[in-house]
Amino acid sequence: MKRGYLLFHLNLAFSSIAESARPEVIQQCYWPILELIEKSNIPIGIELTGWTLQQINHLDPVWVNKFKTLLAQQRCELIGSGWSQLIGPLVPFQVNLWNQKLALALYQTLLNYRPTLVLVNEMAFASSLVELYQQVGYHGLIMDRDNIRLALKYEHHDMPTHACGVTTTKLPVLWSDSVLFQRLQRAVHGDIPIVQYLNFVQQRMASEELPLAIYANDAEVFNYRPGRFSTEGKTHPEGEWTRLQRILKQLQEQTGIEFISPTDALKLSKLQPENAMRLSSLNQPIPVKKQAKYNVNRWAAAGRDNIWLNTQCHSQYQQLSHDANSYQWQTLCELWASDFRTHITQERWLSCLQKLSTIDRVTSPSTVQTLASDTENKLELKIDDEAIYWHLATSQIKLTLNLRRGMSIDSLAFKSWQFKPLLVTKHQGYFDTIALAADFYSGGLIIEMPGLRRRITDLEWVNPELTDELNFHVITAKLDLAHFNLTKIIKISKTTEELRISYQLDPPVRNDAIIRLGIMTINMTELEQPATLEVWQGGALPEHFSLADECDHTHNVSTLVSSSASFGATTGQISIGDQHRAITLSWNPALCAAVPLLLNRRYKQQHLTRIFFSLSELDDTFKAGGHLLNFELAITPGSLSRAEESQIPSVMIQQ
Template sequence: MCDLKLYLIFHLNLAYSSIEEDQRREVVKRCYWPLLRLARRFNLPFGIEASGYTLEQIQAIDRGWIDELSFLISSGPCEFVGSGYAQVIAPLVPAEVNAANLRLGNQIYKQLLGVVPEVALVNEQAYSAGILQHYIDAGYKAVTMEWDNPVRYHPEWDSEWRYLPQYACGQHGEEIPLLWNNSIAFQKFQRYVHGDMDMDKYLSYLSTLFSDQPRFFPLYGNDVEIFNFRPNRYHTEAELGNENEWKRIEQLMVRLLLDEKIEFVRPRQVLENLHLPGAGNRLNLASTQQPVPVKKQGKYNITRWAVTGKNDLEINTSCWKLYNELRNKPHASDDDWRYLCYLWSSDFRTHISRKRWETYCQELDNFHAKPGSNPALITSDLLSDSSADEERQMSSPPMRESVGRQDLDSMRSESKCPGQVPSQAGAWQGETFQEQSIETLRDFSTSFRSGGLCPGRNNDSPVISTSSTSLWADSGRNLVTAFESKRCEPYTCEIVQDDSFAILETHFAELTLNCKKGLA
């Protein structure tokens, strides 16, 4: 039996229709930081996709998150997947807007992350043959598109093709390598994380994927904002319980990492297998029955962004008028085109809240009256403002340097503290516990008492996080008494947060298992 190779693409979208602007900081804290910590903790390779607009907004909220993502991409296990400046539904907008959206998105990616992505996630998995050339022109080496809907009207496709990279063909014969997404798979993943499916049942589902042939399978390829947070888009959304959903994700990843028949790979690693038997077929994803396939069930189709929402017909008409004005404008700037892409974002066309709808209509009117005014966007001046950067860094501590599983296991055996890393001089320093890293100190404090080393402290003096020291001193509800070792004078430091990430005792047990299995 061949190993099953799994890949994931987590989709980040701060323009999410039903999330208010004043909730975005909470989304970064509850959804985006835990994602990066997942990669750090287990050196787990996966893809992270976001629009340029989303990265700009995160940059304005928490510069530290952008810095950490940049590190995980350049020196860590993650891969950045692109999509454009805004989440635009490509088959519904003019060709020049699609071209501008991808080009301007790449500018932001380069500016903020220092990379231009090779793999793209087709926005909302809304595909038409005419959009492929835009990805090719923008420098993309592959696109990611859903399997389930295109195959419905292509009975001639071999079912085994879903597990291998293929080629997507455009309307003029152009082609680009293709990675598959899978709606059924990502919905099952969501059901497990939300507690609607237990671990054993979910693993039983994954066990059906093993084969004697090489297989690459998209374990997840959808929203991040639904984990440990609820956008309140539907009345049928799963309730947010007391259990931290990122803990459930972590527990699942541990189980899969311990399985010797499973391997995690980055999305672009899948493309290295286009030569395999059954891979590399040239496929037309569209069909006469479904010229514009999208993701998920049949009720989700291209019309949801064209004529539904609060008044999609009117705002799409307004955007077309703005597009014609820009085409006739002698010196239309990148800012003009960037703002038009923003106004054409899909999230203004579905379950948008009343407050955001009213703001959007005002922005649309303002741009109509004076093209080039773009109050909703983060300007390059703001992105480079040093004082704003300093303020944002103070609000959110940087992640510690990467610590592998063997390092963590070694720290446990030597009674050192998790989250501390040795500097070049050998001293233990830096922040010890991230905001969402620890559930409780009580159950595992004995693990460190014998060593006499205290969290957040080196051998001689306390080393408090580079985040606000006043937070550590003043947050009484989160303060705990330090270890009772005679080698350390009693002092207090913040270790626990209300929305803490996992019980360290369990975390260490999982890491030990990994090391024993030779996976560290």
């Protein structure tokens, strides 16, 4: 017998729902789910955040009591979410941990229920979240399958049964399906004939054995239109919940499908031979749901002002002590909600800003250097005959800057690497192919303004000024670029192996532009291959990605979506290295939560590996305006860490 399951995601914080419309959403979208459970006897899964449950309890406690009764009767199932719907791979571990703790406590208080399955928020997955979910007591997770297939280059219908974490931890996975839920939405809305939908499901049933995720998405799309887009159609005159029930009944009669609960669907999935895999890849380090235009950068670097908003959240996080009260953590989780970062209404955006208005910005640098002695303060400067290059050296660092190309880094080397260059410029002709016949500089900036058909770089002639600070030798250049003035500052530590490079753009206003800076070209010839990239993405431990694979996160998905992927980098650090050594790029996300993107290509035996830091990406959520923050990047040598299960902080969960 073919089986399937239904899951509805409830979110009163949905970006386009005005606060005044919440009672209407409960009446039009949430009550019909409970009525559907009673009329159809389908054991539907209901996933909602702790914040949404709290709001429903305030506005309509009868709904909560009814839901509690149905749960006690085992006629439906609660699926875990978190206190707010935040993007886990973009949020520090402690925030993710509190997000789960707060929700589990409220589920217990209001519903007397502890869910065993968790839905990955917005289907934005990172491998290090597996350990987190297991820590707080979940027995399995629900994740969209389609982008995992892209991440794994996996063509089989038989998907992995378990998701591997960064240690030996693994959790069983119940797969949802973007195409299936979108097809049902279209049938219910009347955009496609019901018979076409039924035939499509029959075809899927004939080719797949596991329980089908007939629906696993938003409840607010039926019988309600928030007015987010001018293209939104009217609700179906039949009544969309009535139409949905009719379609489900026809589906049962025509195909014989049996609807089971998500937990039972997972049990059936676990009867398959175990196939545990890591579900992310270098090309897709943070897989999400639906089509490529929904990649993680919509929450990281687009929206109304997402870089600034994420920076503010990091600032508050850094100021919270580990003994902060639950209300403070709750507020932070709410401010980190994904819905503030997409199509948020003006009224709710102003409400978000009001919450943020009490936050004091962090102004201290991310690292503190000690005062150097006189013997270590020396800086050697040599200028070539044509005054193109500055060659600078301390006892720890050798640096060559190209003054004809905006003070770009021609090479950077540290003593611990025997002064072999870590960062370089790969000059035109390095690659013996016209496809890569360009100069690939380090330390540069690119601004693209599609609406104006302008591409701006900092590859201009400069006349820098060399000055001295307490712990650094400082080189400053000012560039007059189209639409912007750029102050570029490079600081060379007097005593340690550290170089800093900062960018200050004026006016500090975010326009319709793609803004990427701190672009670094890694010298892969000095690393054993395949090298490894290390980054933290919302978990307690780092994730590692082999650079044997190729990727290009900077590749535009369409003319309206400027990039395809990025790393979460929740600690403000990303490293590339081998088992002996690494180069680390670090920044303070409480000052600027820039987003790292990777280009990794090979031509024959040669490598092109570049990291870009984005301050702005374009997609359908982008709105011009907002803040353009200063960005400072520190570059140091080091080594990669290793993920050990014993390093995961212990947690106490309120029962």
